[in-house]
Structures are given as structure tokens and as C-alpha cells.
Amino acid sequence: MASVSRAMNGGSGVTAETSERIHAAASRLQYVPHAAARMLITRRSNTIGALLPDLYGEFFSELIRGIDLAARARGFHLLVSSSHDGAEEAAAAVRSMQGRVDGLLILSARVDAAFLRSNLPKSLPVVLINSAVNSTAHAVLNVDNFGGASAMVRHLLQAGHSSVAFIAGPKSNFDAQQRDQGYRTAMAKYAPNAPIHIVAGDFTEESGYRAGRELLAQRTRPRAVFAANDMMAVGCLTAFKEAGLRVPQDIALAGFDDIPVARYVTPPLTTVRIRIVELGRIALEHLVAQLDKADPAPASVQTLGCEIVVRDSCGAGTA
Amino acid sequence: MASVSRAMNGGSGVTAETSERIHAAASRLQYVPHAAARMLITRRSNTIGALLPDLYGEFFSELIRGIDLAARARGFHLLVSSSHDGAEEAAAAVRSMQGRVDGLLILSARVDAAFLRSNLPKSLPVVLINSAVNSTAHAVLNVDNFGGASAMVRHLLQAGHSSVAFIAGPKSNFDAQQRDQGYRTAMAKYAPNAPIHIVAGDFTEESGYRAGRELLAQRTRPRAVFAANDMMAVGCLTAFKEAGLRVPQDIALAGFDDIPVARYVTPPLTTVRIRIVELGRIALEHLVAQLDKADPAPASVQTLGCEIVVRDSCGAGTA
DNA sequence: GGCAGCAACGTAATCGTTTTCATGCAAGTT
DNA sequence: AACTTGCATGAAAACGATTACGTTGCTGCC
Incomplete structure (x- = not known):
């Protein structure tokens, strides 16, 4: 009736x-x-999809929490598809979400402009999180990796550490690239005479451990080490401890992300904090905004700031 | 056509x-x-819903990962609704999932038999995870909290610690209750003459810290302390360190859950590991099994085993 | 008192797929 | 050669909501 x-x-x-x-x-x-009947005629599912890579622990859960809270507050359901390693899988996931979702939140290193063009109907609103895609066709929400890394390097230099080495992340990773750039730029600006000193890593604890050993084996040891993420910093810390070095007296150490573990290692790790819940919330609200107004493409790019969290590992202790 | x-x-x-x-x-x-049209006629959404409480970090992400991987392997989508504190919210979430999902995975301390009866059409297949509900109407999948706690107490006693104190979790929490029972039972069995020594906690790091101080303030100090979860063990460790005690030489410490932090504190924490991904996977497969056969109620109760992870904090070091 | 106008409500079309049923064609059987 | 059998295909109903449209009945004005 x-x-x-x-x-x-x-x-x-x-x-x-x-x-x-x-x-x-x-x-x-x-x-x-009946939800299906309503969807059929309304052509709206009141559901948004989240496409996530196989990312680890805390970041994942915080992001989902941010998205979920914001979605429920606006009456949307959340369809999750995580753990996509390859572009293949991601494409399949996107296709199978077709028609079930009103919009899509995508966080994936593997997704580029070509992928989007060939796998998404251009009528589907999308917000890309932490993406290198610089398309004018989609909204993008990034973390200020560059600013955070720069600020950390500046902090380390101002704390009196004359030389700062950097443990890089995977070359293909967009976040890692930006953090690398932040390091280089800040070094050039605040310590133009200090050497740029970079060792390779891949964001894993193991690679941080290897990088730490590599740094100690070289003839000039840096005064401070800045790892591109916290897990590598933790691995690096283990290497330093094994070598009998005291942190921060003998060598300072800093990370990036502020994962919970950062507080619990000894000494607690100075790091760059990302407000992950906020990231998820903002991404969702951008998406919902696109849904409401039938504007074809807002194509905004927003960047979410980071903040430096000073703990004991960098020798400018809070206490 | x-x-x-x-x-x-x-x-x-x-x-x-x-x-x-x-x-x-x-x-x-x-x-x-068109997914909606198909859903309408088929009366199947190929989607399962996951109803989760506001739980923290690692546990959440691992559980979702387990569920998601298993769901995708079987061609199901995953609709997530997390961060439910009250029964109110959970009820609303359940109602709004009506008709969108073929089955429901529920992990929530607040959900009891009455809740299920009044909020769920009994035709909807459900698997309860870690639930105190002992209904014959729903499948239940629990973690062997009792067995894990017993085994840990036994391990501590056999490692030569004559007395073992227990830091309990929130009284209303089902997992906490079972771990408490495990402690009591193992003490009675393996050290009938040792005193039962329990201090209160609520699963937070802060409460673990307070419990640690309380233990030290009492006239007889236990040789070993078993915290009902890892976060409390970490807080307790801080209290011990502040008091100048060496762990494990002066006092042994163990936790429960094996969250990642357990490996990174100093000394690394002996704990009981739950295979969370496995938990999610098994739960989903039970649910799918219910969907396939139109059996009304399998009403099985399955328990997933734990394993003890021995690290340095209990004085029976691996190395 | 008659007619215009409006609000409340019901009828029916619609969405896109699945599924049942009928149709038609080809091959096999007697 | 006629009839049965079987299979590929198309036509049409069904799913359960939304919504445009038409009908009813009331109010109020002339």
C-alpha cells in the first residue's frame, strides 16, 4: 500500500x-x-564500500572505526573488503561491489588512474585515501607525510643531533616516497652541510633491524636515525641494543605512525602521529557529500596534518 | 532475457x-x-553481517581479517558494524541489517538470549563468538579461556613459582569470568596448599598498574602474577619496574591474549595466545554451513584452543 | 446548492533479475 | 511418415518496495 x-x-x-x-x-x-526491493526502485543502497589492502593491525582497526562511526552517524552501512594484495584481487572486489554500494572508499597502493578508469563506472563516487593518483576525476585524501617527516627531521636537528640518517620504506609505496622527500627537503633546508644518509627498508621490523646493523657497520655513525615507520624503528632499536648502544645517549631514534607499540618499547619512541580515526571519518564525509549533491566531480585534494610526539628515544625527553 | x-x-x-x-x-x-534485483527474487544477499563491540586494536583487525578472507573465499560480502557499546545500539544495528544479510556473526558481551529472541527473526542464521549465551537455538564459538588460564597457572607453578596471584578482568565479561575460573581450578588442582590471591582489574593498562601497586603493598608478595589480559600485565610491569623489582628474578609475570605489544615490552611477556584469524575464519565457516543446509538449528558449541607462549617474563626463559 | 480546490488514500506501473512454463525445432523410434 | 522425446530458447509472472497518477470525499466560497 x-x-x-x-x-x-x-x-x-x-x-x-x-x-x-x-x-x-x-x-x-x-x-x-525489504532492503532489496527498496534498493531496486530507489537505486540507492545506503551502503558505502571500503576497499583496503592487507594492512596491519592498529592502522586498519582505527581506520575502520573512524569510517564506521561516521557511516552509522549518517545512516550508512559499511561493506568491507580488505586484504587485497594484487590489482587482480582489487579489481574483482570492485566489480563485485558494483551496485551494492553508493560510493567507494579506496586505500590501496596498487590502485592507479588506469585501474580506476577501467574498473569503475564513472558515475560511482569515490574517495581515495593516501593515494598517489592525482586525478581530477576523484577526490583524494592524503596524510601529510611530507610535512610530518620534515618536522621530525627539523626536531631532531634542533635537539642538537648534528647528523640524521633515514631508513626508507618500500620504493613503490606512496607514503614512503613522501616521507623520503620530507627527509631530504628538511635536511637541505635546516642542515645544508650535513650528509644525506639513507638506507633501504621495506616497513617491516626485520628490515629495520637489518638497516640498524648496516648503519652501525658503516664508518661514520649518525647521531640520530629516523625510520620511515615505527615497526622499522623498533627493529632498529633491537639492533642498537644488541650492539650495546644506549638510546638516546649514544644514538637517537625516531619513527613514524605512532602505533601503540611505540609507547611500550624501551625507551619509548619519539614518532609522528597520524590521527587515523579522523582520517577515516573525513574520508567518509567527503564521500557522503559527493552523494548528496549530484555534482559529477568535486575533485578536491585534502591533506590531513600530523603531529610530532616526543618521547625518550630522541634525547629531547619530555621529563 | x-x-x-x-x-x-x-x-x-x-x-x-x-x-x-x-x-x-x-x-x-x-x-x-543488478545486485538488488537479484537479491529481491533470490532472497539471498550473499552478504554476511558482523556485529562487533567497541574492541581495541589488534584483536579487532585480526578477527575481521579472518572473517573477510574466509568470506571472500566463499563468495560472500562482509557488512561490518562495530563500536557498539550499549544493547540499544546493537539492537538498532541488528534491525537495520535485517534483510541485507544472509547470516550474522555476533561478538558482544551485551548480547544475551533475551536480546536475540526479541531482535532477531529466528530464521536468520547466527553464530555467536565468545558469548555466554548457552542457547540451544544458536551456534556458539568460544575461546578456551578456561583451558588457557589453567595451563598458564600450571606452567607458572611448574616453573617453580610457589605462589601465583591473579589480576582479574571485569566481572561482567564472559572471557574474564572463564579465565578466573581457570585460575581457581588450576590452583586447587596443582597447588592445593597455596593461597588463592586475586586483585581486581578491568582489562585496562591503568587497572593493571593499580593492581601491581596493590600487590606490592600487601604484606606477602606473590612469586608470580598472572594477569587476565596482556594490557593489564603491561600496566603491572610498569608498577613493578617503578618499585625497583626485577622481572622475572624478583617476581614473574604472565598475561593473556598475546597482543603484539607483549613481544616488545622489556622483558618480553609470557602469555596465552589466541589464534584470532582462525577464530574469525571458523566462525564464518560455521555460519556458511548453516546457510547451505536449511537445517533450522545446529546449535553446536565449539571451543577454539589456546597455546602458551613462553617468553622471558616468567623466568622459564626460552633461551 | 453547486462547483472548485485540495488533501488523503488506493491503484498500478516500475525497477532488473530469476524461474516456471510454453513453444518450437531437431532427432530418434516404431 | 507420424509420433514421441528432449533440449534450447523466449514469454511472462514474481519478488516487495516506491511513486506517479487517479479517485474519493470533504471544505468552503460564491
Whole structure:
């Protein structure tokens, strides 16, 4: 019956008394409108999809939490598809989400402009998180990796460490590239005479350990080491401890991300904090904004700031 | 056209040649079947819902990963709704998932038998994870908190620690209750003459710290302390360090969960490991099994084992 | 009192797929 | 050669909501 629909959706053109009767009957019969039927005619699912790579622990859960909270606050459901290593898998995931979601949140290093063009109907609103894609066709939300890394390098230099080495992340990773750039730029600006000193890493604890040993084996040991993420910093810390070095007295250490572990290692790790819940929330709200106005492409690029968290590992201790 | 449907779903009754032509046309037009229309007639969404409480970091992400991987392997989508503190919110979430999901995975301390009865149509397959509900109407998948706790107490006693104190979790929490029982039972069995020594906690790091101080303030100090989860063990460790005690020489310490932090504190924490990814995977497969056979209620209760991870904090060091 | 106008409500079309049923064609059987 | 059998295919109903449109009945004005 048409009046039922009007009453249930709070529409106008129904007597208060009729609406009352309908609601009473609905709750008595435990009536719930059939989602599929509504989707079919409305062409809206009130669901947004999140496409995530196989990323680790804390970052993942915080991001989902941010997205989920914001989604529920706006009456949207959240369809998750995580753990995509290859572009293959991601493409399959995107296709199978077709039509089930009103919009898509994508966080994936493997997704580039070509991928988007060939796998997404251009009518589907998308927000890319931490993506190198610089398309004018999609909204992009990035973390200020560059600014965070620069600020950390500056902090280390100002704390009196004359030389700062950098443990890089995987070359293909966009975040890693930006952090690398931040290091180089800040070094050139604040310590133009100090050497640029970079060793390779791949964001794993193991690679941080190897990088730490490599640094100690070289003839000139840096005064401070800045790892492109916290896990590598933790691995590096192990290497330093094994070598009998004291942190921060003999060598300072800093990381990036502020994962929970950073607080618990000894000494606690100075790092760059990303407000992950916030990242998820903002991404979702951008997406919802796109849905509301039928504008084809806002194509905004927003950057979320980071903040430096000073703990004991860099020798400019809080206490 | 009917043949299109048959061809797309790999049904029989279509010539190879016709099927070929249809698939060619489909990919040329980038045709994707409309999910809602299919749901409407099929009465299946190929989606399962996960209802989760506001749980922290690693556990959450690992659980989702396990569920997601298993779901994708079986062609199901995953609709997530997390961060439910109250029964109110959980009820709303359940209702709004009505009809969008073929089955529900529920992990929530607040959900009891009455809740299920009043909020779920009994036709909807459900698997409860770590739930105190002992209903015969729903499948339940639990972690062997009791066995894990018993085994840890036994391990501590056999390592030569004559007395073992326990830092309990929140009274209302089902896991905490079972771990408490495990402690009591193992103490009675393996050290019938040693005192039962329990201090309160609530699973937070802060409460572990307070418990640690409380233990030290009492006139008889236990030889070993077993915290009902790792976060409390970490807090407790801080208290011990502040008091100048050496772990494990002066006092041994063990936790439960094996969260990543356990490996990184100094000394690394002996703990009970839960295979979380496995937990998620098994839960999902139980649910899917329910979907396939239209059996009304399997009502099975399965328990997933734990294993003890021995690190340095309990004085029975690996190395 | 009659007619215009408006609000409330019901009828029916619609969304895109699955599925049942009927149709037609080809081959096999007597 | 006629009839049965079987299979590929198309036509049409069904799923359950939304919504445009038409109908009813009331109010109020002339």
C-alpha cells in the first residue's frame, strides 16, 4: 500500500492518525521493509564500500572505526573488503561491489588512474585515501607525510643531533616516497652541510633491524636515525641494543605512525602521529557529500596534518 | 532475457555457442547484474553481517581479517558494524541489517538470549563468538579461556613459582569470568596448599598498574602474577619496574591474549595466545554451513584452543 | 446548492533479475 | 511418415518496495 510507504518514510500526505495506525501495525508484526526491493526502485543502497589492502593491525582497526562511526552517524552501512594484495584481487572486489554500494572508499597502493578508469563506472563516487593518483576525476585524501617527516627531521636537528640518517620504506609505496622527500627537503633546508644518509627498508621490523646493523657497520655513525615507520624503528632499536648502544645517549631514534607499540618499547619512541580515526571519518564525509549533491566531480585534494610526539628515544625527553 | 541469466550463472540448458555470445556481449557492454534485483527474487544477499563491540586494536583487525578472507573465499560480502557499546545500539544495528544479510556473526558481551529472541527473526542464521549465551537455538564459538588460564597457572607453578596471584578482568565479561575460573581450578588442582590471591582489574593498562601497586603493598608478595589480559600485565610491569623489582628474578609475570605489544615490552611477556584469524575464519565457516543446509538449528558449541607462549617474563626463559 | 480546490488514500506501473512454463525445432523410434 | 522425446530458447509472472497518477470525499466560497 502506498500510504504505508509514505508513513514509514515520514513522508507528507498522511494523516497523523493513519500514520499512527500504520506504525502500530508495523511494530506489532515486526515488519521491516525489504532492503532489496527498496534498493531496486530507489537505486540507492545506503551502503558505502571500503576497499583496503592487507594492512596491519592498529592502522586498519582505527581506520575502520573512524569510517564506521561516521557511516552509522549518517545512516550508512559499511561493506568491507580488505586484504587485497594484487590489482587482480582489487579489481574483482570492485566489480563485485558494483551496485551494492553508493560510493567507494579506496586505500590501496596498487590502485592507479588506469585501474580506476577501467574498473569503475564513472558515475560511482569515490574517495581515495593516501593515494598517489592525482586525478581530477576523484577526490583524494592524503596524510601529510611530507610535512610530518620534515618536522621530525627539523626536531631532531634542533635537539642538537648534528647528523640524521633515514631508513626508507618500500620504493613503490606512496607514503614512503613522501616521507623520503620530507627527509631530504628538511635536511637541505635546516642542515645544508650535513650528509644525506639513507638506507633501504621495506616497513617491516626485520628490515629495520637489518638497516640498524648496516648503519652501525658503516664508518661514520649518525647521531640520530629516523625510520620511515615505527615497526622499522623498533627493529632498529633491537639492533642498537644488541650492539650495546644506549638510546638516546649514544644514538637517537625516531619513527613514524605512532602505533601503540611505540609507547611500550624501551625507551619509548619519539614518532609522528597520524590521527587515523579522523582520517577515516573525513574520508567518509567527503564521500557522503559527493552523494548528496549530484555534482559529477568535486575533485578536491585534502591533506590531513600530523603531529610530532616526543618521547625518550630522541634525547629531547619530555621529563 | 532468460538465457542471459542462465548463461551468466553458468546454468545448464544453454548452448556453448549462445553462452559464448552472451558473455562476449556482457563484457563488451561492461554489464554487471543488478545486485538488488537479484537479491529481491533470490532472497539471498550473499552478504554476511558482523556485529562487533567497541574492541581495541589488534584483536579487532585480526578477527575481521579472518572473517573477510574466509568470506571472500566463499563468495560472500562482509557488512561490518562495530563500536557498539550499549544493547540499544546493537539492537538498532541488528534491525537495520535485517534483510541485507544472509547470516550474522555476533561478538558482544551485551548480547544475551533475551536480546536475540526479541531482535532477531529466528530464521536468520547466527553464530555467536565468545558469548555466554548457552542457547540451544544458536551456534556458539568460544575461546578456551578456561583451558588457557589453567595451563598458564600450571606452567607458572611448574616453573617453580610457589605462589601465583591473579589480576582479574571485569566481572561482567564472559572471557574474564572463564579465565578466573581457570585460575581457581588450576590452583586447587596443582597447588592445593597455596593461597588463592586475586586483585581486581578491568582489562585496562591503568587497572593493571593499580593492581601491581596493590600487590606490592600487601604484606606477602606473590612469586608470580598472572594477569587476565596482556594490557593489564603491561600496566603491572610498569608498577613493578617503578618499585625497583626485577622481572622475572624478583617476581614473574604472565598475561593473556598475546597482543603484539607483549613481544616488545622489556622483558618480553609470557602469555596465552589466541589464534584470532582462525577464530574469525571458523566462525564464518560455521555460519556458511548453516546457510547451505536449511537445517533450522545446529546449535553446536565449539571451543577454539589456546597455546602458551613462553617468553622471558616468567623466568622459564626460552633461551 | 453547486462547483472548485485540495488533501488523503488506493491503484498500478516500475525497477532488473530469476524461474516456471510454453513453444518450437531437431532427432530418434516404431 | 507420424509420433514421441528432449533440449534450447523466449514469454511472462514474481519478488516487495516506491511513486506517479487517479479517485474519493470533504471544505468552503460564491
